[in-house]
Amino acid sequence: MTNMKSRTLSAVQMRRFLQDARRWKVVDASMEPHEHYLDISPATALSVAAARCFYAEIGGADGYWDNLRRLSSSVASVLVRHQPQSLSLAGIATIGPATAATLASHAGWLGLAGLKHLTPGVAAALSRQRGVLHLGVERLSVSAARALARHRGRELQLPTLRELSAPVAKALAQYRGSLYLPVITSVTTEAAAALAQHRGPKISMARLRVAPKQDIRLLIEKLEASRT
Secondary structure, eight states, rough: OOOOOSSOOHHHHHHHHHHHHHHTSSTTTTOTTSOOEETTOSEEEEOOOHHHHHHHHHOOOOEEEOOOOOOOOHHHHHHHHOOOOSOOOOOOOOOHHHHHHTTTTOOOOEEETTTOOHHHHHHHHHOOSSEEEEOOSOOOHHHHHHHHOOOOEEEETTOOOOOOHHHHHHTTTTSEEEEEEETBBBBBHHHHHHHHTTSSSSSOOOOOOOHHHHHHHHHHHOOOOOOO
16 A cells, blocks of 8 residues: 655555555545444644545545644644544543644543643643543643643543642533543542532542542442442
8 A cells, every 4th residue: 555654644655545445445435424434543643734635535434543643733723623423532631731732622422541641731722622531641741731620621631640639630520411430540548538528410430449448438329320
């Protein structure tokens, strides 16, 4: 298939790749929209023209963009516009506030599993997203947690967050959507008390094993209510 050693895929390279993909039957034109993804793994970045070319050629198909390592605001705008249901960008390790603000216009499931560190500015920009926000952060500052608590969407997924201090728990407890914290195994007395006051409809902490007995009752009741 077409050689794509260039880090940024151009429109010409994209067009050639799609031609080869059809020749090798990677793309099945009979499939309905959103039933398949086209993997362009060799590309680590896209030009705006290449992104537009992809959707113009493929139509209703979604792109598999987890191999992208760099993402400009202008390219993000194209991806958001053409993949309204879900957009996964697991290879993106860092973004600026401008790109984050563009991604926040995505109203479906937005996945940024590679984003391990979150600045308050980027968190504030992403908080404007109105769908499901999935982040790969392992730690949160209090200021970033406060910004995320203003997320306008229905669910905040933090599947790799392993530490939850009392101030961060207090900040996240203000979130009005569902909160997903699957790998937290223990919390302090203060954190448990804060999470028990979570303002959203559901909180998920499937691996919670150790918590202070004197303050865990309300949190356990909250978790049990979330499962029903």
